[in-house]
Amino acid sequence: MIAVDKLAKRFKLTKEHKKNKERHDSREYDGYFHSVKNVSFTCNHGEVLGLLGPNGAGKTTTLRMLSTALKPDHGSILIEDDNIVKQPLLGRKAIGFLSGSTGLYGRLTAKENVEYFGKLHGLKGHALKAKCDELFSMLDMTTFLDKRAEHLSTGMKQKTNIARAVVHNPKVVILDEPTTGLDIMTTQTVISFIRSLKAQGIPVIFSTHHLDEVALLCDKIAVIDQGLSCFDGTVTDFMKQGGSTELNQAFLNLLSGNKHV
Numbered sequence: 307m308i309a310v311d312k313l314a315k316r317f318k319l320t321k322e323h324k325k326n327k328e329r330h331d332s333r334e335y336d337g338y339f340h341s342v343k344n345v346s347f348t349c350n351h352g353e354v355l356g357l358l359g360p361n362g363a364g365k366t367t368t369l370r371m372l373s374t375a376l377k378p379d380h381g382s383i384l385i386e387d388d389n390i391v392k393q394p395l396l397g398r399k400a401i402g403f404l405s406g407s408t409g410l411y412g413r414l415t416a417k418e419n420v421e422y423f424g425k426l427h428g429l430k431g432h433a434l435k436a437k438c439d440e441l442f443s444m445l446d447m448t449t450f451l452d453k454r455a456e457h458l459s460t461g462m463k464q465k466t467n468i469a470r471a472v473v474h475n476p477k478v479v480i481l482d483e484p485t486t487g488l489d490i491m492t493t494q495t496v497i498s499f500i501r502s503l504k505a506q507g508i509p510v511i512f513s514t515h516h517l518d519e520v521a522l523l524c525d526k527i528a529v530i531d532q533g534l535s536c537f538d539g540t541v542t543d544f545m546k547q548g549g550s551t552e553l554n555q556a557f558l559n560l561l562s563g564n565k566h567v
């Protein structure tokens with residue numbers, strides 16, 4: 307279980323920001339840009355939560371706090387009973403995080419990349435080989451395992467990045483826009499992979515702009531707008547509160563506050 311409560315993160319405004327007076331954003335004040343102001347949600351065992359919000363809403367900033375890459379200014383992130391804001395090392399072990407900026411070592415093969423990150427997490431011998439083989443098969447990677455990462459296609463790189471993110475058997479998996487830029491077949495593989503994590507009881511949180519993926523995968527939805535949580539609940543409640551059984555429409559209605567069009 308992961309419970310996120312009242313997270314906030316602000317960034318000091320740069321000279322560049324201050325110069326650009328034409329661009330007004332209500333999250334700029336007191337010399338800071340308040341990227342995430344108050345975000346809360348919960349994802350339990352065996353649940354998949356879709357994190358939604360318009361461009362710039364604060365989804366990636368939130369997920370980077372969950373991954374411990376960014377320290378929140380305020381709030382707590384509980385994994386079971388551990389507050390990983392206070393114990394980031396525990397958080398790093400407990401969370402598997404895929405971000406858009408995750409890099410692979412170009413000179414290593416796909417297989418070597420995944421094995422390398424497994425070793426960094428203390429896996430070795432039979433346990434490492436068994437875990438890697440399981441992931442290579444689930445993510446349909448066997449045809450390109452021995453290719454150098456620098457020569458992989460976008461989809462192959464993404465599969466390798468996902469395998470790399472979960473090789474240490476994390477308790478919670480967090481994926482930032484895992485299907486962006488992928489073709490239909492690779493998207494399908496990623497969707498099946500998320501389903502298999504769910505079947506293993508692992509909570510999965512993923513951000514996306516594709517509500518068809520949410521319909522296929524999610525038990526719960528959290529919506530962020532302008533750095534604030536504006537919905538956290540089941541898909542059924544999302545449709546009810548958004549005033550439509552069509553997820554895109556419910557999302558638009560929720561954001562505009564015009565819930566019963």
Ligand SMILES: Nc1ncnc2c1ncn2[C@@H]1O[C@H](COP(=O)(O)OP(=O)(O)OP(=O)(O)O)[C@@H](O)[C@H]1O
Nearest residue numbers: 317318339341359360361362363364365366367368
């Ligand atoms: N290090 C930083 N310094 C200053 N501002 C930042 C920083 N990181 C993020 N921001 C700002 O915080 C806001 C939220 O960004 P974030 O990437 O979290 O949004 P998002 O919801 O993931 O958007 P998208 O859907 O476009 O990926 C943006 O306006 C962004 O410019």
